[in-house]
Amino acid sequence: MIRKLDRWIFGYGSPLTLGVYRAVFGSIIFIGLLMLSFDFGDWFTETGLVPQTGAKLWAGDIWRLSLLNGVTDSRITGAVFAATLLASLTTALGLWTRVSTILLALGLVSLHHRNPFILNGGDSLIRVTAIYFAVMPVGAAFSLDRLRIRRRGGPESSPISLWPQRLIQVQMAIVYGTTVLHKLTGVHWMDGTAAWYPPHLTEFNRFPTPGFVDFPPFLQAATWGTLVIEVILATLVFWRPARKWVLLSGLVLHGIIEYRFNIPLFAFLSVAQYISHYDGEEIAAWWKRRRPQEVSNAPTPA
Amino acid sequence: MSTPERNVKWPVKALWVFHVVMIGLWSLPHAPPAVLAGRTSGTPVDMALKLNDKSVREGPLKYYLMSTGLWQYWDMFSPDPLRLDYYVDAVVRYEDGTLKEAKFPRLADMPVLSRYAKERYRKYIERVQGDEAYFLQPELAQWIALQNFDDPKNPPVGVNIRRHSRRIPAPPEPVNPNRRYNEELIYPSIVDQSRLYKAKGWTKP
Numbered sequence: 001m002i003r004k005l006d007r008w009i010f011g012y013g014s015p016l017t018l019g020v021y022r023a024v025f026g027s028i029i030f031i032g033l034l035m036l037s038f039d040f041g042d043w044f045t046e047t048g049l050v051p052q053t054g055a056k057l058w059a060g061d062i063w064r065l066s067l068l069n070g071v072t073d074s075r076i077t078g079a080v081f082a083a084t085l086l087a088s089l090t091t092a093l094g095l096w097t098r099v100s101t102i103l104l105a106l107g108l109v110s111l112h113h114r115n116p117f118i119l120n121g122g123d124s125l126i127r128v129t130a131i132y133f134a135v136m137p138v139g140a141a142f143s144l145d146r147l148r149i150r151r152r153g154g155p156e157s158s159p160i161s162l163w164p165q166r167l168i169q170v171q172m173a174i175v176y177g178t179t180v181l182h183k184l185t186g187v188h189w190m191d192g193t194a195a196w197y198p199p200h201l202t203e204f205n206r207f208p209t210p211g212f213v214d215f216p217p218f219l220q221a222a223t224w225g226t227l228v229i230e231v232i233l234a235t236l237v238f239w240r241p242a243r244k245w246v247l248l249s250g251l252v253l254h255g256i257i258e259y260r261f262n263i264p265l266f267a268f269l270s271v272a273q274y275i276s277h278y279d280g281e282e283i284a285a286w287w288k289r290r291r292p293q294e295v296s297n298a299p300t301p302a
Numbered sequence: 303m304s305t306p307e308r309n310v311k312w313p314v315k316a317l318w319v320f321h322v323v324m325i326g327l328w329s330l331p332h333a334p335p336a337v338l339a340g341r342t343s344g345t346p347v348d349m350a351l352k353l354n355d356k357s358v359r360e361g362p363l364k365y366y367l368m369s370t371g372l373w374q375y376w377d378m379f380s381p382d383p384l385r386l387d388y389y390v391d392a393v394v395r396y397e398d399g400t401l402k403e404a405k406f407p408r409l410a411d412m413p414v415l416s417r418y419a420k421e422r423y424r425k426y427i428e429r430v431q432g433d434e435a436y437f438l439q440p441e442l443a444q445w446i447a448l449q450n451f452d453d454p455k456n457p458p459v460g461v462n463i464r465r466h467s468r469r470i471p472a473p474p475e476p477v478n479p480n481r482r483y484n485e486e487l488i489y490p491s492i493v494d495q496s497r498l499y500k501a502k503g504w505t506k507p
Binding site: 006009010035036038039042043047048049050051053054057058062063064065105108109112113117118119120121124125127128131161163167170171174175176178179181182183185186187188189193194196197198200201202203204205206207214215216219262263264 | 389
């Protein structure tokens, strides 16, 4: 059993999954930072809503990694923000990937530690994943770096240890699994009425839905259905025969959340993680099936 | 793809396992407050959660996640979804005694696309009006004063931050979307005028 687990986590395989995940996740980070940039003054300057003293009070006596510790000059903060934005773009493209991912991680951690008061669960996922990217070979496939190597006649990408991909899968299981544990400590998730409240939060609403979906039996179905889907996304998803259906149920769940509630990019970030449940060889085979006439241009794991 | 004849070094494996265990323990729910305070021992699960709180969240291991940016919480809509619908605005008092109602960006008043991009304002208010970041209320008041400072001869002198809230009734009681909000003063503030003039680049007459 241990040997099997060891092989699953630390065995070798195609780097394509990591590359695709980097491209998708990096693009979402770029869009998120772009949206944030419009209100940069309010969130990261001394004349805004969170001056440096706010970050200090939040950190307390714990040292937090940040390029912006004690920085009150908005030009420096702006430069860090711009560099992070640029790093998210080059990360998405897989250009100078190692440097880009390190800069992205450092920039995001700095910005999040400068103003943690506006962050949601999606931001935590962004920050943690960016740190993972900085130590993972995420540029080994599906990247401009790889393309440049191939154009120069360099070798095809070689297999990598799959621990980075497994870490992303396990991280996703922790996200869904522990959110269920948190919910089980409440009352309304258990009595089947939790789904009643969020649609009545005026500031939270997005698009309208027919009234009957908020009443029994749909109310209980939405509440308990959410719990069931989150549980299987943390567990059953690792069982190959069930994987596709589990991930599809996750897509439906996040699709509904994205439609009904105003939680920017959260659904896209959550669903992007699903890529990690497919091996690089599977993605390459899928690509070849989709584009049989362009086989020669298909991303090749090795 | 051929598998190379090499293996991952054991320190990498050890770190991988350590990290997964750490983020797993860190993301668990807290023990109930009564158990944490020692007033009751609770169930075996509560006791395990208390041990986790004391050893991981409050022990030296916390630096591994908190200092590096690897900290994470996955408590969306939990333990229960919010049951209070609210927004925040303010009344600005000027030097000449006049009063002005000042709005804080409110998503419900915005078109759908802007709402998506400006959601941070809602999150900020969620934190600042509650216990999590109440210490930022003076900064919120100062910011509102700055947004409403248009005449150098008549600066704001005070800002009263108000919360408008209404409870969401339990199902299946129908919810009237036009029901009234209750208004309460959550932070009365005296404005730091020197900061206002400095921010505007003006000299006080």
